[in-house]
Amino acid sequence: MIKTDIVIIGAGPVGLFAVFEAGLMKLHCHLIDAIPQAGGQLSEIYPKKPIYDIPGYPTVLAGELVDKLMEQAAPFKPGFTLGERAETIDELPNGNFVVTTSQGTKHEAPVVMIAGGLGSFEPRKPIIENLSDFEQNGVNYIVKDPDQYQGKEMVISGGGDSALDWAVYFAEKNGLVHLVHRSDRFRAHKDSVAKAYELEEQGKLKLYTFAEVKQLEGKQQLEKVIIETKDGTVPIETALWFPLFGLSPKLGPIADWGLEIEKNAIVVDTFDYQTNRSGVFAIGDVNTYPGKLKLILCGFHEATLAVQSAYKRINPDKKFTLKYTTVQGVQGFD
Amino acid sequence: MSDINITVIDREGVSHKLAAPTDMNMNLMEVCKSYDLPVEGVCGGMAMCASCQVYVHTDKHFGERNDDEEAMLDEAYHVKSNSRLGCQIPISTELDGAEFELAPEES
Numbered sequence: 001m002i003k004t005d006i007v008i009i010g011a012g013p014v015g016l017f018a019v020f021e022a023g024l025m026k027l028h029c030h031l032i033d034a035i036p037q038a039g040g041q042l043s044e045i046y047p048k049k050p051i052y053d054i055p056g057y058p059t060v061l062a063g064e065l066v067d068k069l070m071e072q073a074a075p076f077k078p079g080f081t082l083g084e085r086a087e088t089i090d091e092l093p094n095g096n097f098v099v100t101t102s103q104g105t106k107h108e109a110p111v112v113m114i115a116g117g118l119g120s121f122e123p124r125k126p127i128i129e130n131l132s133d134f135e136q137n138g139v140n141y142i143v144k145d146p147d148q149y150q151g152k153e154m155v156i157s158g159g160g161d162s163a164l165d166w167a168v169y170f171a172e173k174n175g176l177v178h179l180v181h182r183s184d185r186f187r188a189h190k191d192s193v194a195k196a197y198e199l200e201e202q203g204k205l206k207l208y209t210f211a212e213v214k215q216l217e218g219k220q221q222l223e224k225v226i227i228e229t230k231d232g233t234v235p236i237e238t239a240l241w242f243p244l245f246g247l248s249p250k251l252g253p254i255a256d257w258g259l260e261i262e263k264n265a266i267v268v269d270t271f272d273y274q275t276n277r278s279g280v281f282a283i284g285d286v287n288t289y290p291g292k293l294k295l296i297l298c299g300f301h302e303a304t305l306a307v308q309s310a311y312k313r314i315n316p317d318k319k320f321t322l323k324y325t326t327v328q329g330v331q332g333f334d
Numbered sequence: 335m336s337d338i339n340i341t342v343i344d345r346e347g348v349s350h351k352l353a354a355p356t357d358m359n360m361n362l363m364e365v366c367k368s369y370d371l372p373v374e375g376v377c378g379g380m381a382m383c384a385s386c387q388v389y390v391h392t393d394k395h396f397g398e399r400n401d402d403e404e405a406m407l408d409e410a411y412h413v414k415s416n417s418r419l420g421c422q423i424p425i426s427t428e429l430d431g432a433e434f435e436l437a438p439e440e441s
Contacts, residue, residue, distance in 0.1 A: 041377075045376075045377050045380075045382050045383070046377065046380060046382060049380060118376060124409075124440060126411075127411055158409065159405065159408055159409055160409065181408070182408045182409065183404075183405075183408040185401070185404055185405045185408055186405065187402075187405040187406065187408075187409065245409050246383075246409070248376060248383060248385070248440065249376060
């Protein structure tokens with residue numbers, strides 16, 4: 001059991017800033033996120049896009065803002081459970097909450113802050129009839145632990161960064177990659193596309209453009225992937241297919257946590273961004289209230305106020321006054 | 335007033351007549367959201383998701399798919415030859431009277 005003061009569900013910009021604000025009040029935080037890196041949408045959807053409405057930054061790349069927030073939070077030594085989706089929030093007899101993830105990791109704290117943005121990122125799945133039969137049996141939407149695929153022939157589908165990056169990675173290592181894409185335009189960075197064409201010339205990667213995986217065959221384990229191309233169908237004998245079409249956010253289990261939901265967002269009280277469950281707060285894009293704006297800067301404000309109430313819940317009789325960081329600087333945790 | 339009128343057919347086949355301003359730098363995805371139509375616009379309008387995909391039911395000419403949009407539609411589902419991303423269609427006078435249909439949700 002991981003124990004902390006505040007369990008933060010969602011390691012996006014608002015969750016990360018909550019760590020900083022909590023740290024100023026000597027509260028420890030632990031973040032949980034379904035994707036394997038911090039930053040939420042900023043890392044997953046638009047790391048290279050400039051943001052223009054962060055006060056004090058005329059322009060900052062989304063990825064850079066995440067790096068800065070990580071740096072700002074670092075003195076307060078946040079814990080991370082990444083690549084695991086928060087599934088349940090249970091209440092203990094002592095009033096604490098236990099947040100359990102998809103992998104069964106348990107986190108106990110007197111306060112939970114949901115900074116879940118648009119929900120958890122789930123893989124976009126292609127439309128193939130018997131797809132679910134082969135999930136866990138050869139079809140993988142995320143590459144976890146790449147070493148286990150060493151020396152194995154595989155098919156990868158997609159035209160974005162993750163498809164191209166992994167195709168290049170495995171082609172260089174294994175030289176047995178079939179990359180399938182619906183057109184000859186790629187969303188991926190042009191360097192990775194150029195690299196893929198280079199590997200094709202070296203015979204390490206076979207590129208199928210204007211092609212799509214249409215059928216899967218196999219008894220239990222995936223055995224064959226059938227690709228439809230402009231020139232007809234191509235069967236490939238392989239036990240591995242990675243459809244890497246990116247991730248899209250789903251509210252997911254948040255809807256089952258006994259919280260008041262309105263238009264896919266959690267209703268909060270603007271006094272302290274607490275939900276209808278006492279001790280459970282919701283900050284950032286995941287919440288709603290009259291006048292709500294889904295802006296990072298509004299999320300920062302919400303995190304700051306929520307943390308004040310969290311302090312009072314955790315330390316009901318302990319006095320505290322707001323301190324300006326200009327006075328004493330930042331005292332991190334040992 | 336510089337409003338135009340467009341028609342958007344939702345996923346239940348219900349037709350909505352929407353008045354949209356041409357001077358607020360809006361796009362079709364944003365207009366749909368402002369009328370509470372079930373358009374998600376997950377990426378906020380950067381052509382990085384396909385949650386605002388629409389089918390264009392009109393032969394009015396108001397620009398072609400741009401490169402980012404093409405690349406995104408290459409990976410989207412339910413794509414037809416008349417598919418566009420709503421976020422990449424600016425509201426302009428050329429759109430007056432045009433009709434669009436929301437593409438199915440991905441899942």
